[in-house]
Every structure is written in C-alpha cells, then in structure tokens.
Amino acid sequence: MLFYYVLLSFFLSLAGIIQPAENGLINVQNRSRTSLNGEWKIIVDPYENGYYNYRYEAFDNSPNPGKAAYFTDSKAAGKTELVEYDFDRSESLIVPDDWNTQNEKLFYYEGTVWYRKKFDFSIKTGTNQVFLYFGAVNYIAEVYLNGSKLGIHEGGFTPFIFNITDRIKEKDNSLVIKVDNKRIKEGVPTLNTDWWNYGGITRDVDIIEVPGTYISDYMIQLNPSAGKEITGYIKLGGIDISNRQITLFIPELNIKEKFKSDSNGKCIISLVSDSIQYWSPDLPKLYSVTIAAPQDTINDRIGFRTIKADGSKLLLNGRKIFLKGISIHEEKPFGGGRANSKEDALQLLNWSKELGCNFVRLAHYPHNEFMPRLADSLGIMLWEEIPVYWTIQWENESTSQNAENQLSEMIFRDKNRASVILWSMANETPVSEARNNFLIRLSAKARMLDKTRLISAALEQGSYMGDPLKRTISDPFAEVVDVLSFNQYIGWYDGTPEKAETITWEITQNKPVIISEFGGGAKAGYHGKREARWTEEYQAYLYEENIKMLQKIDKLCGMSPWILKDFRSPRRVLPGIQDGWNRKGLISEAGEKKAAFYVLKNFYENKN
Ligand code: GCB
Numbered sequence: 001m002l003f004y005y006v007l008l009s010f011f012l013s014l015a016g017i018i019q020p021a022e023n024g025l026i027n028v029q030n031r032s033r034t035s036l037n038g039e040w041k042i043i044v045d046p047y048e049n050g051y052y053n054y055r056y057e058a059f060d061n062s063p064n065p066g067k068a069a070y071f072t073d074s075k076a077a078g079k080t081e082l083v084e085y086d087f088d089r090s091e092s093l094i095v096p097d098d099w100n101t102q103n104e105k106l107f108y109y110e111g112t113v114w115y116r117k118k119f120d121f122s123i124k125t126g127t128n129q130v131f132l133y134f135g136a137v138n139y140i141a142e143v144y145l146n147g148s149k150l151g152i153h154e155g156g157f158t159p160f161i162f163n164i165t166d167r168i169k170e171k172d173n174s175l176v177i178k179v180d181n182k183r184i185k186e187g188v189p190t191l192n193t194d195w196w197n198y199g200g201i202t203r204d205v206d207i208i209e210v211p212g213t214y215i216s217d218y219m220i221q222l223n224p225s226a227g228k229e230i231t232g233y234i235k236l237g238g239i240d241i242s243n244r245q246i247t248l249f250i251p252e253l254n255i256k257e258k259f260k261s262d263s264n265g266k267c268i269i270s271l272v273s274d275s276i277q278y279w280s281p282d283l284p285k286l287y288s289v290t291i292a293a294p295q296d297t298i299n300d301r302i303g304f305r306t307i308k309a310d311g312s313k314l315l316l317n318g319r320k321i322f323l324k325g326i327s328i329h330e331e332k333p334f335g336g337g338r339a340n341s342k343e344d345a346l347q348l349l350n351w352s353k354e355l356g357c358n359f360v361r362l363a364h365y366p367h368n369e370f371m372p373r374l375a376d377s378l379g380i381m382l383w384e385e386i387p388v389y390w391t392i393q394w395e396n397e398s399t400s401q402n403a404e405n406q407l408s409e410m411i412f413r414d415k416n417r418a419s420v421i422l423w424s425m426a427n428e429t430p431v432s433e434a435r436n437n438f439l440i441r442l443s444a445k446a447r448m449l450d451k452t453r454l455i456s457a458a459l460e461q462g463s464y465m466g467d468p469l470k471r472t473i474s475d476p477f478a479e480v481v482d483v484l485s486f487n488q489y490i491g492w493y494d495g496t497p498e499k500a501e502t503i504t505w506e507i508t509q510n511k512p513v514i515i516s517e518f519g520g521g522a523k524a525g526y527h528g529k530r531e532a533r534w535t536e537e538y539q540a541y542l543y544e545e546n547i548k549m550l551q552k553i554d555k556l557c558g559m560s561p562w563i564l565k566d567f568r569s570p571r572r573v574l575p576g577i578q579d580g581w582n583r584k585g586l587i588s589e590a591g592e593k594k595a596a597f598y599v600l601k602n603f604y605e606n607k608n
Contacts, residue, residue: 024412025161025237026217028133028208029369030299032124036117036175036205040095041087043070043114044106050085050114051178060142060149070114071144073174087116087176095205096135098198101337106199108570115177115201122170127212129238130168131161132175135203135368138338139187142178154402155188156181157330157365157387158409161208168207177201186396188403189387194582195329195364196568198338203368211295213238218291219415220248220269221452222276222304227318230271230304234259234291241265249290278317279303279418281358284379286418303376303418309454309482312555314512316381316421323381323558324604325359326352326586327517329567330367336568336581336589345370349378351564351587355597356604361516361560364389364427366410375419382417383456383516383560384410385424388442394434403438404445411449420453427458427516428487431475439477454482458516461486464506472506483557484509487517490549491542492584496531500545505553512557518546519562522596523577524588534577539584540595547603561600565589 025031043050050070052058059069067074067083076083093099099106099113106113123130134141138156142149146169150162181199183191216237223229234246242263249256253275259267277285286301308315315321332339333347345368352360360380362371365387375382386406393399407423414420425442429435443455457477464470471488478484484507491497497520507513522539530541543561550556566585572578581589586597 023161024159024217024409025131025133025208025210026215026412026416027298027300028159028206029373032209033133033206034121034209036119036207037095039092040201041090041116042093042099043085043087043090043116044109045070045112045114045178046109048112051112071142071149071176071178072147073116073176087114090116093200095201096203096340097200098138098202098338099200100196100198101335102200109199110182110197112178112180112182113199115179117175117205119173119175120171121168121173121207123165123168124209125211128165128209129163129212129214130165131208131210132164133159133161133204133206133208134201135159135205136366137177137179137201137203138181138197138199139183140178140180141201142180144176144178146174155406155409156202157367158406159203159369159413160409164207186393186399188392188399188406189364189389190392192391193364193387193389194569194571196331196336196570200338202338203340210238213240213244213294214296215246215291215293215298216265217412218298219450220289220300220302221416222306223270224306224308224452227278227306228272228274228276230255230269230273230276232269234261234267234269234293236261236265236293244294247292249292250287251290252287276304279305279376279379280316281379281381284377284418286376300416301376302416305418307421307452307454309512311510312512312557314483314557321358321557322607323359323514323560324357324607325361325381325383325514325558325560326355326357326600327361327363327560327563328352328367328565329363329563330365330371331565331567333565334589334591340368342370342374345374348564349374349380352380353378355564355586355601359383359558359560361385361424363563366406366413369413372414372417372419376417380419381421382419383422383424383514384414384420385427385458386410386442388426388429388439390428391430392435392438394432394438400438400441403442407442407445408449411446415450415452422454422456422483423450424485424516425455425457425477425481428460429457431477436476440480443480456481456483456485456514456516459484459486461488469502470504470506472508478509478511482511483514484511484555485514485516487562488515489518489520491518491545492520497538497542497545500549503549507553507555511555513553513555514557515550515559515561517560517562518550519543519584521578521583522594523583524566524590524592524594526577534583536595540599543596543599543603547599561586 059065219232
C-alpha cells in the first residue's frame with residue numbers, strides 16, 4: 001500500500017499536479033522580494049474559451065496552442081488577423097483580493113478568471129535563483145510565464161512557489177494565471193460549505209531571489225519533552241548543498257553554533273540552554289534568530305514553548321492552561337471579503353484580545369501568514385486547520401492526496417510559530433471506515449512533519465446510551481487525537497437555551513476537551529425578549545446557559561465559540577435578518593458588538 005502511495009505521488013508530482021511542500025521556501029517575508037501586487041488585467045471566462053478549443057481539447061496539450069490560448073497573451077498582428085481577446089484592453093482587478101467584492105458582476109461568480117501581469121525584472125546577481133511565490137489562490141491556479149506552463153496548484157489557502165530562474169526575462173514578462181474557483185465534489189473543501197467561496201489571487205504574489213545555495217527550510221522549536229533543548233533542522237536548497245557550514249545565532253541566549261549539512265543539504269539541530277524564557281500569552285517572548293549559510297542569511301523571530309496533553313490536562317510550558325478562545329473566518333473585519341492584509345489580521349486579533357481571549361481557532365482553512373506572525377507577538381495561541389469539512393470524498397485517493405498536500409503546506413509555513421499549538425485535521429466529518437482511514441492518514445502525516453504540537457479535529461457529539469439528555473463523543477477518531485474537540489449547538493440547532501441546564505456530559509476519553517464551536521445567531525441592533533430568535537438578548541442568553549453547562553465538564557480545557565464576526569454565507573438567506581450573512585458573530589460586519597460579546601468577555605475576564 002505504501003509503495004502505491006509513493007508511486008502515485010511520484011507520478012502526480014511529475015504531472016505538476018501536486019506541489020510538494022518540501023519544495024517550498026520558508027519565511028518569504030524576510031527574503032529579497034519584489035512584489036507583483038497591484039493592478040492585474042483580467043478576462044472572465046465562464047466557458048474556459050481561453051483554455052479549450054471548440055472540440056473541448058485543452059490548448060495546453062497541443063504542441064502549438066496558437067494565439068487563441070489566453071496564456072499566450074497574444075494580440076492580433078495586424079488588421080486582418082483574428083484574435084478574440086486582448087488583455088491590454090480588458091478590465092483590471094487588484095491583487096491581492098477576492099474578485100467577488102471588487103466587481104459587482106463577479107459577486108456570485110464561480111468559474112475561471114484569467115489574470116495577467118506584465119513586468120520587467122533584472123536578476124540581482126547572475127548566480128541567483130529566482131522563485132515566483134503565491135501566498136494563496138482560490139482554488140486551482142494554472143500558472144504560465146511567457147507562454148509556457150510553470151505548473152498547477154490546487155487548494156485555496158496555502159502558499160506555493162515555482163522556480164523561474166530560466167524562464168524570466170529582463171523585459172516585458174507576461175505572467176498569466178488561470179484561476180478557477182468552481183466548487184468540485186472531489187475538492188478540499190467539497191461542494192458544500194458554510195462560507196463564501198471567494199475567488200481570485202487572494203494573497204501576495206512576489207518574486208523571491210535567493211543565492212545559488214540558499215536556506216530553503218528550517219524548523220527551530222523546543223523539544224516538547226525537554227524544555228531546555230532547542231531541536232529541529234536547517235535545510236539548504238539549490239546547488240552545492242552538501243558539507244556546507246551553517247551557523248545558527250540566537251544572540252540573547254549566547255548561541256552561536258556551527259553545523260555541517262549532509263548530502264541532502266540538511267543538518268539536525270540540538271542545543272541546550274538554561275536561560276530560555278518561555279513564550280506564553282502573558283509574556284510572548286520572541287528571540288531574534290539568524291541562520292547563516294555560506295551565501296545566504298535569514299532572520300526570524302521565534303518563541304520557545306512546550307505544549308502537551310497530560311491525561312485530561314493541557315500544559316503550556318508544563319503549567320495547566322485554559323484556552324479562552326473564539327473562532328474566526330478569514331474575512332475582512334469590516335464589510336466582508338477575504339481578509340488579506342496585516343491590518344485586517346491585527347483588527348481581528350485585537351477584537352479577540354478585547355474579548356479576553358488567549359486562543360483563536362482559525363476556521364476552517366489556513367489563514368494568511370500575518371495571522372500566526374501577529375499571534376506570536378500578541379501572545380495568542382492558535383488552532384490551525386485544513387478545509388476537510390463536512391462530506392469530502394473519503395474514498396478518492398486524489399482527494400486524500402490533496403488534503404495531505406494542503407496539510408503539509410500549512411505545517412511547512414507555520415511550524416516555527418510558537419502561537420500555533422494545535423493542528424486540526426477536519427471539521428464535523430461523518431464517521432465511516434473510509435473517513436476514519438482518511439483522517440488517520442492525515443494525522444500520521446502531521447505527526448511525521450511536526451512532533452512539537454498537538455493534533456485535534458472538530459468532532460460531533462451524540463447521545464450517550466440512547467439518552468437524549470446525556471451527551472458523549474463516540475467517534476473513533478477521538479482515540480487518535482491528542483485533544484478531544486467537538487462542536488455542539490445546544491440552544492440553537494438543538495433546542496432553545498434553557499435546554500442547556502438539562503444536559504449532562506459523559507466524556508469517557510482521558511484527554512483535554514475543547515468545545516470547538518457553540519453559538520447562535522443575532523442581528524446586531526435587533527432587540528426583544530430573550531426567547532425571541534435573532535435578538536441580541538437570545539444570543540446573550542444562549543451564551544450564559546452554554547457557559548454554565550460547559551463548565552460542568554471536568555475535562556474542559558478551553559473553548560472557541562462560533563464566531564467572532566458575522567461572515568458571508570450563501571446558505572444564509574433569511575430576509576431582513578441574514579441577507580447572505582451567518583449571524584452567529586459576536587460582532588456584526590459593521591463592527592458593532594452584540595450583547596453576547598460582553599457575556600463571553602465577562603466569563604473570560606473572571607476565569608483563571
Ligand atoms: C458548524 C460549522 C460551521 C458553521 C456553523 C453554523 O457546525 O462547523 O462552519 O458555520 O456550524 O453556523 O451553522
């Protein structure tokens with residue numbers, strides 16, 4: 001079986017379908033980068049006319065695609081030639097951003113949009129390697145530079161790169177991306193979600209220059225079972241990568257250690273220091289870390305902490321901790337649209353802090369890199385998750401590969417962030433043998449890539465021994481996770497708020513418990529009796545009753561109620577109340593705080 005997976009991934013990577021995360025470039029923020037953000041020309045192409053000929057054969061597969069293929073970025077040579085598109089005369093969109101909220105006619109659009117950017121570029125030294133970096137494109141990106149294809153990336157929320165050293169020109173480069181956000185059954189996520197399927201180049205695009213031998217990857221973290229040992233690895237990429245000297249500097253800890261790379265360009269790190277000050281929400285200490293290789297130097301700011309599950313206790317730096325959390329979608333704080341800036345991330349995290357949080361669940365997919373970086377400096381612990389949501393095609397091998405690739409790319413990017421304490425494999429997925437195996441494979445991958453964090457998944461709860469008032473978690477995946485998390489909606493989908501006091505919990509697993517979601521809807525400014533749905537009073541009452549109920553769970557180690565801010569969802573159509581918004585936010589899309597915000601804040605402020 002393993003042989004089969006290895007063989008399959010080999011062929012998929014040959015075909016350019018899978019971008020293995022191992023080929024990534026870590027910490028792009030601190031490298032020599034040239035932004036390609038800004039205005040891009042676009043062609044909206046619902047019939048994929050620029051991709052297929054009239055026999056529905058892909059131009060890609062033709063040795064001579066001709067000018068009709070949009071990725072050739074052609075123009076009619078003279079008045080007699082027929083070319084039925086012209087990027088120069090087309091509309092524009094801003095990158096990074098979703099297309100739905102930039103252009104009214106694309107609000108509900110799901111399909112192909114071609115993006116084109118023209119640029120000049122001089123490589124700084126003749127020996128440099130040049131990469132093209134995308135923070136994220138939703139959902140499938142097919143990338144062409146100067147008419148030839150660089151590759152495909154599937155998955156809307158993780159970064160990917162291409163080596164363009166041999167393809168980039170000094171003048172007049174044409175970079176064309178076919179972006180397709182059509183929902184597909186075999187995708188991750190699949191057809192059905194409860195969020196807006198924002199399409200486009202939603203995160204930064206950069207050209208990254210590195211020397212011939214460069215630092216491609218590193219992991220520098222505390223050994224979870226020895227709080228004084230800094231462990232991990234550094235990896236070189238490019239040419240001449242073996243037997244090179246690499247130095248790791250952490251000046252504040254008086255660390256200046258030299259290592260030699262092996263034949264794969266990798267060296268293993270193990271250092272002991274008695275004076276490490278641990279990262280925590282109370283003191284989010286970050287150390288300046290510098291890695292120097294013969295040609296390349298890179299800086300980072302890294303926090304050191306341990307996170308462990310000890311029976312039903314959750315231990316941060318060996319001390320019991322309660323996660324005062326909130327869930328967040330990656331939506332702009334005001335007005336909706338995919339969040340994409342540092343300012344957006346800061347606003348969302350500052351609201352969380354104002355709520356009294358020390359923990360945020362980044363739902364339901366990897367958010368932009370500003371989030372974990374800011375969380376590191378603000379002292380907010382994070383749950384990160386991949387969009388294995390509801391009913392994925394559990395039996396489809398390529399779906400599983402895709403999920404695994406998104407997981408790998410998320411871990412690749414964020415494994416040095418102290419704030420990230422939990423990797424979540426899935427949300428509310430229905431138990432079956434195929435699904436269990438799918439998730440087991442994912443968790444094995446996560447544990448293989450990162451042994452310093454805990455694994456979880458937002459599971460579902462059900463009745464205990466047929467008693468509707470007794471609740472338990474009978475999902476077999478609960479045996480696999482380190483932290484038992486589940487969503488529950490008592491008072492909203494499951495009765496009304498007063499039901500909470502009639503419920504008891506039988507949590508049989510000896511693991512820390514997180515309530516990954518609870519909540520209910522309210523329209524900001526709509527007031528009435530606490531019995532009336534959609535009023536702020538109802539939502540506040542629901543929070544009061546749920547908080548009382550959940551505190552009776554003795555293994556409770558934290559919660560991330562649903563959700564910080566109202567977010568767009570096409571499933572939410574109730575006129576005058578929802579109008580396309582999921583109203584379970586504690587804050588409206590206009591930034592108004594609802595009454596329940598203060599109920600949760602009060603609980604968190606008084607909770608140790
Ligand atoms: C859930 C889902 C979340 C939904 C939420 C709701 O259980 O995990 O994605 O948005 O419920 O509002 O129904």
